[in-house]
Amino acid sequence: MKIFSRSLLVSLLLIIAAPAFSATKMSAVQIYICHFNDDATAADLFEVTKKWIKAARNTDGGKNIDVAVRFPIATGSDGKGDFRFVTVFPTFAEMGEFRDAYEGSKVEDVDLQLNDIADCGNSSVWEGISTL
Numbered sequence: 001m002k003i004f005s006r007s008l009l010v011s012l013l014l015i016i017a018a019p020a021f022s023a024t025k026m027s028a029v030q031i032y033i034c035h036f037n038d039d040a041t042a043a044d045l046f047e048v049t050k051k052w053i054k055a056a057r058n059t060d061g062g063k064n065i066d067v068a069v070r071f072p073i074a075t076g077s078d079g080k081g082d083f084r085f086v087t088v089f090p091t092f093a094e095m096g097e098f099r100d101a102y103e104g105s106k107v108e109d110v111d112l113q114l115n116d117i118a119d120c121g122n123s124s125v126w127e128g129i130s131t132l
Helices: 002-022 042-057 092-102 106-117
Strands: 026-036 066-070 083-089 118-129
Touching: 026 092, 042 066, 042 083, 042 106, 083 092, 083 118, 106 118
Parallel strands: none
Antiparallel strands: 026 083, 026 118, 066 083
């Protein structure tokens, strides 16, 4: 009976806590470390980024994507790269849907233009939590 009571108490606490965790606005963030190629400039990057965002938002799963380009001002030991290309999806489900639709999409075509400007071969996926 003691085990049953504890299980019931733990279940009750989880039920109470679930809405708090589901309201944290978890997002899927992918951060690419990029290096400019040859004579490419930030202006070239911004022009292609605008095309990329437009294509991404018209791709399945990309309707709510947010994109940022970050240039380092002061860096620590991992300050490699000329800039970061950051994509943020409201959910991992949307990121998955976008990745499933990527091959053969207009975003893939624009990525070829981005590859002419920069090498963004290394990336990491993060879970973002909005506290606001």
